[in-house]
Amino acid sequence: MKFADVAQRLGAEVAHRGSTFDREELHHVMASDLMSDVLVVDRSRLLILTALASDQAIRTADMVGAAGVVVVNGKTLPAHMTRLAAELDVTLLRTRKPKFEACVALRELAAP
Amino acid sequence: MNALDLARKLNWEILQPDGAETEIRGAYTSDLLSDVMAHAPADGLLITIQANINTVAVATLVHLRALVVCHRRPAPDDFLAAARREGVAVFRTTENQYRTSVRVAYALND
Amino acid sequence: MNVLPISPEQSSLVILDLLFKLKIKEVMTTTLITAPRGASLRDIQRLMKENGITGVPIAEGRRLFGIVSMDDIITALENGTVDERADRHMATNLVVLEDDMPLSFGISYFDKFRYGRFPVLNRNNELVGILTSRDVSASLLLELFKEYNKLEAQIQPPAPAAGERGRVRRKFPAKRYDFENAGKASHEIKKELTGRGYDPRLIRRVSVAAYEMELNMVVHSEGGALTCLLDPDRVELIAQDHGPGIADVDWAMQEGCTTANEWIKSLGFGAGMGLPNIRRVADEFDIQSTVGVGTTVRAVIRLPPVAPSPAPPQTP
Numbered sequence: 436m437k438f439a440d441v442a443q444r445l446g447a448e449v450a451h452r453g454s455t456f457d458r459e460e461l462h463h464v465m466a467s468d469l470m471s472d473v474l475v476v477d478r479s480r481l482l483i484l485t486a487l488a489s490d491q492a493i494r495t496a497d498m499v500g501a502a503g504v505v506v507v508n509g510k511t512l513p514a515h516m517t518r519l520a521a522e523l524d525v526t527l528l529r530t531r532k533p534k535f536e537a538c539v540a541l542r543e544l545a546a547p
Numbered sequence: 548m549n550a551l552d553l554a555r556k557l558n559w560e561i562l563q564p565d566g567a568e569t570e571i572r573g574a575y576t577s578d579l580l581s582d583v584m585a586h587a588p589a590d591g592l593l594i595t596i597q598a599n600i601n602t603v604a605v606a607t608l609v610h611l612r613a614l615v616v617c618h619r620r621p622a623p624d625d626f627l628a629a630a631r632r633e634g635v636a637v638f639r640t641t642e643n644q645y646r647t648s649v650r651v652a653y654a655l656n657d
Numbered sequence: 658m659n660v661l662p663i664s665p666e667q668s669s670l671v672i673l674d675l676l677f678k679l680k681i682k683e684v685m686t687t688t689l690i691t692a693p694r695g696a697s698l699r700d701i702q703r704l705m706k707e708n709g710i711t712g713v714p715i716a717e718g719r720r721l722f723g724i725v726s727m728d729d730i731i732t733a734l735e736n737g738t739v740d741e742r743a744d745r746h747m748a749t750n751l752v753v754l755e756d757d758m759p760l761s762f763g764i765s766y767f768d769k770f771r772y773g774r775f776p777v778l779n780r781n782n783e784l785v786g787i788l789t790s791r792d793v794s795a796s797l798l799l800e801l802f803k804e805y806n807k808l809e810a811q812i813q814p815p816a817p818a819a820g821e822r823g824r825v826r827r828k829f830p831a832k833r834y835d836f837e838n839a840g841k842a843s844h845e846i847k848k849e850l851t852g853r854g855y856d857p858r859l860i861r862r863v864s865v866a867a868y869e870m871e872l873n874m875v876v877h878s879e880g881g882a883l884t885c886l887l888d889p890d891r892v893e894l895i896a897q898d899h900g901p902g903i904a905d906v907d908w909a910m911q912e913g914c915t916t917a918n919e920w921i922k923s924l925g926f927g928a929g930m931g932l933p934n935i936r937r938v939a940d941e942f943d944i945q946s947t948v949g950v951g952t953t954v955r956a957v958i959r960l961p962p963v964a965p966s967p968a969p970p971q972t973p
Contacts, residue, residue: 466645468578469922470872471930472596472618474865475937476643477858484645486582487925494840495925498847498864500857508586523844533586535576535594538648545649580673581923596928601673601919604761608768621913629677633765 436461436544438503438526441482444540445530447505450517453526459502464544466534470495482544484537488512490519497523507534548655550592550613550636556654557647559615559638563627567636569612571655576648580605587611594647598622598637603629612636615651617644674919675800681763682756684796685777685786691716692725694744701743702730712774712787715747719783721776723747753778756785760796763788825849825887831874831898836924839875843867846885850892855960862938863892866956869931870896876917876926878952891940894956902948910936910944 438456442449449456462480467473468487473495481501485492488510496504503526506512512529520527530537548556551567561567575587576594580601587593589610595602598616603626606614613636616622622639630637640647691714692701701713711727725747733739733746754763754775766775767790777786827849829842847864867883874881874896881898903909910932917927932954936942941957 464645465643466576466648467596467618467643468582468925469596469928469930470925471869471928471934472578474869474934475618475930477861479857485925486577486579489836489925491836491840491925494844494868498840498843498861498868500861500864508582533575534644535574535648535652538576538645539652541645542649542652545646578928579923579925580919597922598913600677604673604676607761607765621911623913629761632762 436541438528441503441505441541442528445505445528445532445537447528447530449526450512450529451520451525451527453503453520453524455502455524456526459526461502461544464538464541465501466538473501474499482541484534484541486510486534488516490516492516493519493523493525493527496525502526503528505530505537507532507537550638553592553651553654554613554615554636554638557640557650559640561636562616562622562639563630563635563637565631565636566634567613569636571612574648574651574655575611576644578644583611584609592651594644594651596620596644598626600626600629602626603633603635606630606635607633613638615640615647617642617647672797672801675797676761676764677759679760679796679800680756681754681758681760681777681788682779682786684760684763684792685756685788686792687786689714689716689784689787691784692743693717694722694742694747696743698725698730698733698739698741698743698746701725702739705730714776714784714787715743716784719785721751721753721778721782721784723749724751724774724776726773751776754788755780760793764793767793826884827887828882828884829871830882831871831878831880831896833875833878833880835875839872840868842871842883846892846894849885849887859958859960863894863958865938866935866958867894869935870894870954870956872926873931873954874898876921881951889960890962891957891959894958896954897951898953899951900949902950903944903946903952904948906944906946 461482463478464482465473466484468485483496483501483504486508488506492504505528509531549568550571571592573588573591575591577583578595578597583605587609591611593611593614596617598620616639619641690708713725715723725743729746752770754777756777756779774787774789777788779785846867850860871883878898879900884895886893908914912933913929915927915929921927935956939956940959944954946952
């Protein structure tokens with residue numbers, strides 16, 4: 436699933452369009468708010484869904500090589516978070532949907 | 548569907564069964580307790596990895612019926628004791644919060 | 658300069674912590690105003706007025722018989738029964754609390770039962786106090802202030818970095834609760850390795866270890882430094898802090914075990930996975946700690962024998 440698909444299914448706005456936005460084929464989703472939980476995972480082509488609208492979500496994404504971060508619950512993205520996403524080249528999206536509904540909207544990525 | 552039926556259907560481990568035979572209306576996925584307090588639906592199921600006693604405090608405050616601890620996270624004794632005391636059922640799954648959310652949605656809509 | 662990294666939203670989480678830590682006996686009013694069974698409702702109304710309370714337990718010695726509330730007085734005034742004995746009109750189906758229960762229980766009772774106050778009994782069924790919602794808010798506010806003062810006292814400047822010669826070596830300070838900068842050091846380390854063209858999966862392991870080590874110091878220590886030693890065949894990460902030290906290292910190494918409180922968890926930390934994560938990704942791992950002195954965590958990730966060529970410069 437490409438980022439454009441994700442944005443459409445989530446009704447999400449793109450806060451930062453990373454360099455891999457058009458070609459990245461997303462395979463995995465992590466829906467976690469605790470950074471160490473995300474760090475356990477060793478997956479590429481990863482999309483992180485989180486309610487944590489903070490720099491740490493971007494840094495964690497950068498550390499594990501995740502393709503992008505979607506902030507849920509329509510939380511306002513602080514300016515420094517968007518700036519950091521640009522600096523670290525992490526695609527950043529924002530959706531009004533709560534995390535449960537966002538997971539369901541992206542259910543195709545859960546196929547084993 | 549009641550929480551116990553849901554847990555059995557999805558093959559979850561039943562860690563604390565007291566209060567499990569209550570109807571579940573909706574689910575919420577979060578590991579941030581402030582977020583749960585602000586948005587979780589009453590009579591809902593919480594999908595989380597935050598297995599600690601304050602999760603139980605929040606569950607009682609916003610009237611959540613059951614918790615499912617994801618990603619194989621450990622469930623400390625004081626957490627389970629608090630859940631038993633407050634009548635909040637607790638289950639556990641090896642799957643992560645994303646997969647659990649998708650499966651719960653399917654199960655509740657069947 | 659040192660602003661406390663705690664928002665009003667997070668202060669409610671500190672309160673949540675306290676709901677389970679505090680016992681009812683630490684919060685309740687212990688100077689009890691009671692009346693014996695033979696007191697008239699008029700006497701009780703006077704007690705209420707003089708003391709500014711809306712409920713009076715009916716007790717003799719420490720034995721509780723019932724409770725008379727403001728509502729009971731109003732009804733009695735309407736019915737002309739205000740000179741009658743308390744025990745003819747008191748409520749006897751009482752919901753009581755035990756002094757040893759955690760405060761969270763008390764709060765859920767206020768929600769469940771809609772009474773304004775609960776008599777508190779000890780294990781011997783003796784009346785030892787009364788809990789009102791005002792007691793609860795006053796105590797929580799007080800405890801909250803204490804927490805803030807503790808946090809303020811703990812923000813310290815970082816230890817000065819010592820200079821050294823040797824192979825490729827970088828040292829980054831880590832400051833307590835410095836969430837804004839947490840992760841910058843690991844990012845630099847990641848950049849260094851990426852620039853040398855190593856396999857992304859290898860880089861990810863080093864990044865996870867460095868990041869977790871850095872975060873641990875920011876979240877749990879008084880401050881310290883992360884050192885990265887880069888040799889041709891290995892990268893060694895050393896996180897050394899100057900306190901508080903870990904009393905039970907084996908416990909800390911277990912998944913899910915954390916000393917983080919609610920507001921730290923609200924920032925996305927304190928999952929209790931940090932140390933196990935580091936051990937999982939490293940080829941060599943050890944941790945030494947002394948309470949009152951500090952903790953040193955060491956992780957080594959081996960690099961492949963043939964050094965890859967540096968990555969081509971990225972086009973913006």
